[in-house]
Amino acid sequence: MMDALPVEMETRWGSSPARRYRVAVVGCGRIARQHAAALTRHPAAELVALCDVSQDGLRAFGAQHGVSEDGQFTYYTDLLDAVHPDVVHVCTWPDTHAAITHAAAERGIHVYCEKPIALTLREADTMIAACREAGVLLGINHHRRGDSRYLRAKQLIDDGAIGTLRLLKGDHGGGGRRLMSMSTHLYDLFRSLAGDPEWVFGHVLKDGAPARPEDTYEEPHEGLAAGDEVSVQFGGFPGGAYAYHDGLGHVDVELVGTHGRMVFHEGTVRKPWPFGEAHAAWVRYPDGEYGRSAKGGAEAWQPLDGIATEELEKPGHAYPRMVDRFLRAADSRANGNGNEVPLCVGEDGRASIQMAMGVYASHFSGRRTPLPLDPPEHPLARYAV
Numbered sequence: 001m002m003d004a005l006p007v008e009m010e011t012r013w014g015s016s017p018a019r020r021y022r023v024a025v026v027g028c029g030r031i032a033r034q035h036a037a038a039l040t041r042h043p044a045a046e047l048v049a050l051c052d053v054s055q056d057g058l059r060a061f062g063a064q065h066g067v068s069e070d071g072q073f074t075y076y077t078d079l080l081d082a083v084h085p086d087v088v089h090v091c092t093w094p095d096t097h098a099a100i101t102h103a104a105a106e107r108g109i110h111v112y113c114e115k116p117i118a119l120t121l122r123e124a125d126t127m128i129a130a131c132r133e134a135g136v137l138l139g140i141n142h143h144r145r146g147d148s149r150y151l152r153a154k155q156l157i158d159d160g161a162i163g164t165l166r167l168l169k170g171d172h173g174g175g176g177r178r179l180m181s182m183s184t185h186l187y188d189l190f191r192s193l194a195g196d197p198e199w200v201f202g203h204v205l206k207d208g209a210p211a212r213p214e215d216t217y218e219e220p221h222e223g224l225a226a227g228d229e230v231s232v233q234f235g236g237f238p239g240g241a242y243a244y245h246d247g248l249g250h251v252d253v254e255l256v257g258t259h260g261r262m263v264f265h266e267g268t269v270r271k272p273w274p275f276g277e278a279h280a281a282w283v284r285y286p287d288g289e290y291g292r293s294a295k296g297g298a299e300a301w302q303p304l305d306g307i308a309t310e311e312l313e314k315p316g317h318a319y320p321r322m323v324d325r326f327l328r329a330a331d332s333r334a335n336g337n338g339n340e341v342p343l344c345v346g347e348d349g350r351a352s353i354q355m356a357m358g359v360y361a362s363h364f365s366g367r368r369t370p371l372p373l374d375p376p377e378h379p380l381a382r383y384a385v
Helices: 005-013 030-041 055-065 076-083 094-106 121-134 148-158 177-181 183-194 309-313 318-334 346-365
Strands: 021-026 045-051 087-090 110-113 138-140 165-172 199-206 216-219 223-226 229-235 242-246 251-257 260-265 280-284
Touching: 005 318, 021 030, 021 076, 021 318, 030 045, 030 055, 030 087, 030 318, 045 055, 045 076, 076 094, 087 094, 087 318, 094 110, 094 121, 110 121, 110 318, 121 138, 121 346, 138 318, 138 346, 148 183, 148 251, 148 260, 148 280, 148 309, 165 183, 177 183, 177 223, 177 346, 183 229, 183 242, 183 251, 183 346, 199 346, 229 346
Parallel strands: 021 045, 021 087, 087 110, 110 138, 165 242
Antiparallel strands: 165 251, 199 229, 216 223, 229 242, 251 260, 260 280
């Protein structure tokens, strides 16, 4: 059984870590609360500084998380120069991610950045290159990589417990601005479980009709978008798997193999769910054939095993685990070996926005689009007014 996160931390750091990493958070909005909660819980992290353009928000956030006013700043370069933290968490709007990452890298500071990594592939490339050249880490907060359920799913898939993985499905509200801001989470999950797809076929809608070039718009701080709904297929994953994404649901995920399948849900249950508090369930088909000839009915389904009950029923360890793995990677570098890496790195963040952009490229070309995109330009740039 996979251990709960406190045991992971205790095993790695002990009750009195030899070093505590000084961490700053830039951007004190809603998502930053999750980062701050994970940081203040971690035995090897010390939240020492905050930055936000809102003075009132900054003061309230600092009071809530125990950061004194002398560690509060309204401009990020002032924070980086005055405090020079070991790590900066970038929790601002996507259009600022690149500038803050470059500033931190120039000062030798590790960067843990919210998704999406950037607004364009070229911008993401500069962030990755800057951190690589500076010898600092760049992690991206696609937090499902730290979710016990999906870590267990990957373990079972790799062990062949459901046979050969054939299909990944995601009901995930996506379309318009949400394609880059939210659906990149789903696309990163697809990649973490199945590898990189070779192509995408996407359909983008606006009010139920196919989106037109004039339905392109620029969302403040979040870049180019089109339409309000998507229906997407990805194919050519290693091993022959393919994936579907519809943009109508909340977050439901299903994984189908030749000898079994798994289902996951988050938040409010939008479909009948017979598994009580368990947020993931699975079934194995010992006879193969995708269950067509398998024995057993509904009772064959069981809550996903191999996970601590608290994580199966209340999967709230993803953020702390992401933070822990990032600090482990930083500690590994500080100790001169660099053997550990964050759960999600800059290249992963780039790949997920490329998949999202591929949806637009496919829709407006009317055909299946190869991945990676060539050239790596934003497919909507030509339609922007």
